[in-house]
Amino acid sequence: MSLLDDFLVRAVLAGIGVALAAAPLGCFVVWRRMAYFGDATAHASILGVALALAFSVSPLIGALVVALVMASCVTALSGRGFAVDTMLGVLAHSSLAFGLVAVSLLDGVRIDLMSYLFGDILAVGRDDLLVIWGGAAAVIGLMVWRWQALLTATLSDELAWAAGFNPKREQMVLTLALALVVAVAIKVVGVLLIAAMLIIPAAAARPLSHTPERMAAIAALVGAGAVIGGMQLALTLDSPTGPTIVCCAALLFAASAGLALVRGRDS
Amino acid sequence: MTLLQMQGMSVRHGQDPALSDVNFSIETGEIVTIVGPNGSGKSTMLKTMIGAVRPSSGRIDRQKGLRIGYVPQKLHIDPTLPLNVDRFLSLPNPASRAKRDAALLRAGVPDLAMRQMSGLSGGQLQRVLLARAILHEPQLLLLDEATQGLDQRGSAEFYRRIEEVRRDLGCAVVMVSHELHVVMSASDRVICLNGHVCCEGRPEVVASAPEYRALFGSGTGGALALYRHEHDHAHDSDHHHDHQHGSDCIHDHGIGQDHNHKHGVAE
Numbered sequence: 001m002s003l004l005d006d007f008l009v010r011a012v013l014a015g016i017g018v019a020l021a022a023a024p025l026g027c028f029v030v031w032r033r034m035a036y037f038g039d040a041t042a043h044a045s046i047l048g049v050a051l052a053l054a055f056s057v058s059p060l061i062g063a064l065v066v067a068l069v070m071a072s073c074v075t076a077l078s079g080r081g082f083a084v085d086t087m088l089g090v091l092a093h094s095s096l097a098f099g100l101v102a103v104s105l106l107d108g109v110r111i112d113l114m115s116y117l118f119g120d121i122l123a124v125g126r127d128d129l130l131v132i133w134g135g136a137a138a139v140i141g142l143m144v145w146r147w148q149a150l151l152t153a154t155l156s157d158e159l160a161w162a163a164g165f166n167p168k169r170e171q172m173v174l175t176l177a178l179a180l181v182v183a184v185a186i187k188v189v190g191v192l193l194i195a196a197m198l199i200i201p202a203a204a205a206r207p208l209s210h211t212p213e214r215m216a217a218i219a220a221l222v223g224a225g226a227v228i229g230g231m232q233l234a235l236t237l238d239s240p241t242g243p244t245i246v247c248c249a250a251l252l253f254a255a256s257a258g259l260a261l262v263r264g265r266d267s
Numbered sequence: 268m269t270l271l272q273m274q275g276m277s278v279r280h281g282q283d284p285a286l287s288d289v290n291f292s293i294e295t296g297e298i299v300t301i302v303g304p305n306g307s308g309k310s311t312m313l314k315t316m317i318g319a320v321r322p323s324s325g326r327i328d329r330q331k332g333l334r335i336g337y338v339p340q341k342l343h344i345d346p347t348l349p350l351n352v353d354r355f356l357s358l359p360n361p362a363s364r365a366k367r368d369a370a371l372l373r374a375g376v377p378d379l380a381m382r383q384m385s386g387l388s389g390g391q392l393q394r395v396l397l398a399r400a401i402l403h404e405p406q407l408l409l410l411d412e413a414t415q416g417l418d419q420r421g422s423a424e425f426y427r428r429i430e431e432v433r434r435d436l437g438c439a440v441v442m443v444s445h446e447l448h449v450v451m452s453a454s455d456r457v458i459c460l461n462g463h464v465c466c467e468g469r470p471e472v473v474a475s476a477p478e479y480r481a482l483f484g485s486g487t488g489g490a491l492a493l494y495r496h497e498h499d500h501a502h503d504s505d506h507h508h509d510h511q512h513g514s515d516c517i518h519d520h521g522i523g524q525d526h527n528h529k530h531g532v533a534e
Contacts, residue, residue: 031348148359155342155358161319162337162409163359209349210383 004129007122012231014124014132015245018185018197019223021136023205024143024216025177026198026223030206031154032174035199036085037074040092042182042194044070046099049116049186054106059116060131064183070095071175096191119190119242121231128187135184139177143216146173151212189242196246197223204253207260222252268295270333270407270439271316276325278311285311287463288325293407298433298440300470302447303460304482309443310340312460313411316441336405336438338396340412344384352387353380356399366402373435374398375428389416393425401432408432410442426453447483 003009029038045063052062070091077087103113115123124132143150153160153167160167185194205218230245237244272292278285286308293299301309314320315327317337344350356367371377374394379387387395393413400408410429414422430453433440442454457473459465465478473479 031345033345148357148361152359154348155344155355156339158314158317158319158337158339159342160359161314162317162335164318164335165359203347206347206349210351211349211354215349 004126007124008231008235010124010126010129011121011241012228014129015121015188015227015231016224017129017132017136018181018188019201019227020220021139021177021181022185022197023201023220023223024147025139025174025181026200026202026219027205027212027216028150028154028174029178029195029198030202031212034174035195036088036092037071038178038182038195038198040074040088040095041067041071041178042185042191043092044095044099045182045186046116046191047095047102048099049111050099050102050106053111054102059186060183063186064179067179067182068176071179072172075171075175099191115190116186117190117192118240119186119188119193121188121241121245124187132184132187135180139180142173142177146170150174189245193242193246196249200246200249200253201226204249204256207256207263222249222256226252268330269293270295270330271328273315273322273327274325276315276322276327278308278315278320279323280311284462286315286460289464291458291464293439293441295406295439296433296437297456298430298442298454299456299458300454301441301443301458301460302445302473302483303465307461309460310411313337313409313441313443316407316409330406333407334403334405336400336403336408338393338400338408338410338413340415342392342396346385348385350384351380352376352382352384352395355384355395356402358399360403362402370398370402371395373401373428373432390421393417394428397425397428397432401436401438404436405438408436408438408440410440412443412445414444429453 004013029035045067048062048064048066049059050062051066052059055062074088074091100113103111103116112120149160149163149165150170150173152163153165153170157167160170181198182191182194185197189197201219201223202215204222205215208218209215226245226249230248231241233239233248234241234244269292273289276289276291277287289312291312301312303309311320315322316329317335352371353367356362356370362370367380368377371380374397376391376394376398379391379395382391384392384395393416397410397413400410408429414425417425429440429442432438452470454470456467457470458467459473459476459479459482461482465482466473466476468476
């Protein structure tokens, strides 16, 4: 276990844990066009952090609860006559604003706001690592268990019903997984960039995939690669780690998109 | 054996009644067609059968463990989702390669297994949907406007295939359609729907019923006779083309008038 004494090793492991959990979930976010939904949930979690600090509970719990509430609200409100992208735009940014105001109102608690907005992966401790890998394992387990049903419900609600299961339940599975990923990813990339870790690896994997499983696996590789590359780059350039990881993911996406353009067709 | 039964069943969409007091049952091996104008509750009735819509009053009983195959009206596959036909067939329940190949063959598309779903033409997609629906040998096959977007010849061929499937699998079939002529000639029983069951019975009986004529006009009675004639001689390849052409012209005319007539009554 002495290896875990090294903060760099802990940071890389934390990043990879988040990347592995975000990959399959990110694919569903892309397939179901839930990008803004991911953003709204992630932004809301800063409010959860503020509330958690005010009530002296773990920020992780606060973020998880508020993310879950937010995701459930969006799920419940969508399809009830609201224009979904407008509603998500309102919720995503207003929850971030409320969160920031709430943090500033906290008396006697000095928190490093930047570390919640952009992550503080180099400060990941052993306990954090345990929580991150626990959360990641739960999300991956959930995804694997419900994979077939989630895919079917993504194609069509009616196909799901006809096969004998309720597509709304699968939507709740995704909602729960999203809240979990958001909660464990705050420390790694921060609330502003969580959606990037969901979407960019999945988007990069798309041109290289001909089945959904392959897309999820390649997204996991891209995400993990971005974590390792981003960490090294951040150490070299002395740049903030979370954003550098996202930059690496974006470069991988650009390479993959370029490859698709050169080949001139989807594989 | 009764597979599914509705007793005094009513369905509401919010405040609006969609179906009222429907009594319906289907037996093994039957082909039943539901016809009716737009907004008459045809699709709602199918959605109630698969459990996607709950009745507001009355009851619907399915035989215990009833295997349902469902062909939706349309299926949009997001281009971000890499999914080939072979993988699609195994959603959500996996099937052996032999079974998947047999289903594609039976649906008339044996060569499409490796094609991407998002690249299929309308006619190919319908047959792939049919292949998926019959993969697990359903006892009840439900088709919601399955020939939408196919030309006259394509849909006639599609319905012949449905008859073959019924013969081979011994399943019951419930179809919803606008194409009265083609569909009715392939049915054992026709339900004429307009928010409630207007009339039902053998195709000839329904076609001459006053309730049916009030909805669709009297032109279709003649067209139906022509089509049955055409259908009887389907294997007579020499005369096939002429017959088909002749009835096309008459029929298209008839449908246009029917719709006008219907609107005249409704408004």
